[in-house]
Amino acid sequence: MTVRVGVVGTGMIGQDHIRRLTRVLPGAEVVAVADANPDLAREVAAGLPNADVHPTGQNLINSSGVDAVLVTSWGPTHEEYVVAAIAAGKPVFCEKPLATTESACRNIMKEEVAAGRRLVQVGFMRRYDAAYRALKRTVSDGVIGAPLMYNSGHRNPSVPSHYTKDMAIVDTAVHDFDVTRWLLGEEFTSVQVLAAKPNSLGEDLQDPLLMVLRTESGVLVTVETSVNIRYGYDIRGEIIGETGTAALADRGPVVLRRDNQVSTAVPVDWRERFVAAYDTELQEWIDAVASGAGATGPSSWDGYAAQVVCDAGVAALYSGERVDIELIEKPDLYG
Numbered sequence: 001m002t003v004r005v006g007v008v009g010t011g012m013i014g015q016d017h018i019r020r021l022t023r024v025l026p027g028a029e030v031v032a033v034a035d036a037n038p039d040l041a042r043e044v045a046a047g048l049p050n051a052d053v054h055p056t057g058q059n060l061i062n063s064s065g066v067d068a069v070l071v072t073s074w075g076p077t078h079e080e081y082v083v084a085a086i087a088a089g090k091p092v093f094c095e096k097p098l099a100t101t102e103s104a105c106r107n108i109m110k111e112e113v114a115a116g117r118r119l120v121q122v123g124f125m126r127r128y129d130a131a132y133r134a135l136k137r138t139v140s141d142g143v144i145g146a147p148l149m150y151n152s153g154h155r156n157p158s159v160p161s162h163y164t165k166d167m168a169i170v171d172t173a174v175h176d177f178d179v180t181r182w183l184l185g186e187e188f189t190s191v192q193v194l195a196a197k198p199n200s201l202g203e204d205l206q207d208p209l210l211m212v213l214r215t216e217s218g219v220l221v222t223v224e225t226s227v228n229i230r231y232g233y234d235i236r237g238e239i240i241g242e243t244g245t246a247a248l249a250d251r252g253p254v255v256l257r258r259d260n261q262v263s264t265a266v267p268v269d270w271r272e273r274f275v276a277a278y279d280t281e282l283q284e285w286i287d288a289v290a291s292g293a294g295a296t297g298p299s300s301w302d303g304y305a306a307q308v309v310c311d312a313g314v315a316a317l318y319s320g321e322r323v324d325i326e327l328i329e330k331p332d333l334y335g
């Protein structure tokens, strides 16, 4: 079965996912697009073999020719489209964030629970990265004993002019929060945010930041965000266990020894670093939809939990205090 996908939001990541679904991955066809900018939607559809342009996302979601929905519009619009897809009984892949407020995430969970089955998957692509998967296996196989600490590093060469200091948490560190919850299999209980000496390249951003978090079992987690570090896009992660440590390896395909130096490439940006993870993420989603499973990847609960950590992180950034993280009881649907 070819899954007929409708895409709401044809901006940067929407176009990248459309490219994947059309030219890289088997099992899906993009048959419909919609965007707040209709000219952009028409331009994107013109490059596809068989895609209709819909006047609104709601119209696309309710179209009988669409089996599953990809939401890649701007974050504040996600709730309405995800809820509409649930109401239509259609699987929906929503780019992160699931929604931009805790109450919107809870509303999505309420609707999905009422529908009685998982339909929503959130775009936390790090869970599909080969290195993170190997790191998780190392921990779950007990190779380094129980995890005691996890240090996560998220370094960007630069950020666009609309980037605000809150975005270091809600846009950047959100990936570290999600992947840490997944690696350790537990929730966070508190967060504190420390600002380093500011990078003069970041103007009024408080950059870099060091976030210090605790999990339910007491694991100490640090997340460093440096978003103006120029040298490249560098994702780091090391778990300190009772009997050893396990870290993401450096990435370059070759190690160069030359002129008294050893070097390896650092990715230019997140698209290069996670290109294979995005492919795997969408392929597994298509396969789950085709098999009738609805959604198997990061859930609405994961989107909700990440949003609560982000909200607490922003509060901690402004107050300088440690902020407790409290989640509602997890609905049975999310296991």
Ligand code: NAP
Binding pocket: 008, 009, 010, 011, 012, 013, 014, 034, 035, 036, 037, 040, 057, 072, 073, 074, 075, 077, 095, 096, 097, 123, 124, 125, 270
């Ligand atoms: P973008 O380039 O601005 O694209 C978003 C598109 O959605 C724009 O064309 C925008 O139109 C359109 N849009 C806005 N409101 C809409 C509405 N109500 N209905 C339909 N379309 C609407 O943004 P992006 O970088 O692709 O990001 C999109 C989402 O993906 C964000 O939630 C972002 O956080 C997420 N993302 C995730 C990753 C990841 O690593 N997983 C990476 C990048 C982005 P206008 O420009 O006219 O408003």
